[in-house]
Amino acid sequence: MKQKLLMASAIVFLLSCSKNETAKPEANAKAYTISLGLKGELNVTDESPLSSLANKTLPRSVSSTDLLGVQVYSRVKGSQSGDLPYAYGLFDNNDNTTINLVSGNVYRFEAMVIKEGKTKIHSTSGGYWAPFNNSGPGAYSTAITPNFIVSSITSLNNMSNGYTWLANYGPTYTFGNPSVDRYYGIAADYEPSQNGALNIAMKRVVFGAKFVAPGLTSGRLKITMGGAPDQFIETTTPNKTIQDIYSFSCASCASLNDVYTSLNDVYTEVLPVAVKLIRADGVEVPVASGNVTFKRKTITTVNINITDASSSNKMSVSFEQGDLSSGSTIDL
Known part of the structure; x- marks a missing residue:
């Protein structure tokens, strides 16, 4: 070029x-x-x-x-x-x-x-x-x-x-x-x-996502969220918790301009979240799934409650109203 x-x-x-x-x-x-x-x-x-x-x-x-x-x-x-x-x-x-x-x-x-x-x-x-x-x-x-x-x-x-x-x-x-x-x-x-x-x-134009899986005792969890890279929680992961910052995709809007001009400076996107347990033999077992609403500059905590990989598991969601404005720190 x-x-x-x-x-x-x-x-x-x-x-x-x-x-x-x-x-x-x-x-x-x-x-x-x-x-x-x-x-x-x-x-x-x-x-x-x-x-x-x-x-x-x-x-x-x-x-x-x-x-x-x-x-x-x-x-x-x-x-x-x-x-x-x-x-x-x-x-x-x-x-x-x-x-x-x-x-x-x-x-x-x-x-x-x-x-x-x-x-x-x-x-x-x-x-x-x-x-x-x-x-x-x-x-x-x-x-x-x-x-x-x-x-x-x-x-x-x-x-x-x-x-x-x-x-x-x-x-x-x-x-x-x-x-x-x-x-x-x-x-x-x-x-x-x-x-x-x-x-x-x-x-x-970002949101925070935290995933917590205190019941993980074997294998590892693969977390798939919207258009984000897959994330993993290992049995050795500190506190069985991972956390990161992600950018909006505007899957439900025309462009990032919609995020920029959102009413009252509030913008959310609903993303599908799916969790699978990867066993030692490589087999992936579905654990939980659901749609989660993520808000701009807000950390959303997804609690993955593992009871038995072969039975029904639950995934709950809570919100941390921690402002992700410039200068704040997220422990990854």
Whole structure:
């Protein structure tokens, strides 16, 4: 894949003049350099990632091990046509990140952060795959770059669907409920101005799931939950308990935008959970199953009550209203 990397200072007039490919600026359009920042649930202790105010670099909560994808769309102001790809970037170091925008156009920004993304997301040849794969020929992986890539053809068009290719899994294992800590944000109808700055409000689009099986005395339990990787509880697992953070799949919604804009900031998804006991001889015996409602930023505890693998078992559900906002810790 050959991609032409344009520095953030590259003027947008180099874009194709075809109005079918990109929003065509007005005749006397002015170019503005806009500082980008993230705010909302991503920030920790007043950190402001991607921001530069009065030439002062502020601490950021997007660390060098995280991945931040940003897709920018544009349209001519007053136009009834849909938004068209304008620029994109995948970052891990975002001090003084800026982008050139043109007056007369209106812009929409979509941003996603995956904490510890460099080790969580599958990568090949220096590029990262879903949710950061791009729409180039062959749906390529996307490499980290220091600046935005201006393109009306290639875009990060898969971020909103939530599906993720985790590291150490093959391409057939693209998960709808990946075990990743994900943040998502949008900023629409932005009009650039001199010395402008844009802060994209981020929301944590995840839920916590804890599975407890105190009655496990032999074999191991395999837990299958929605579109998440299978989890296992061994007889040697501390307290017979496992716990992790998972991202929503939007199986019941159009995109992560539905999670982002959910009424009263409350969002839930109902996922099927099935538990099987794997015996020493490898035979899998069904133990319990049911539908469980998972709420954004809330730990849901699933208690697996094993009485006899050959008889009826029960699975109960309780909720821990522990806030999973930035800075909180989950013991795995």
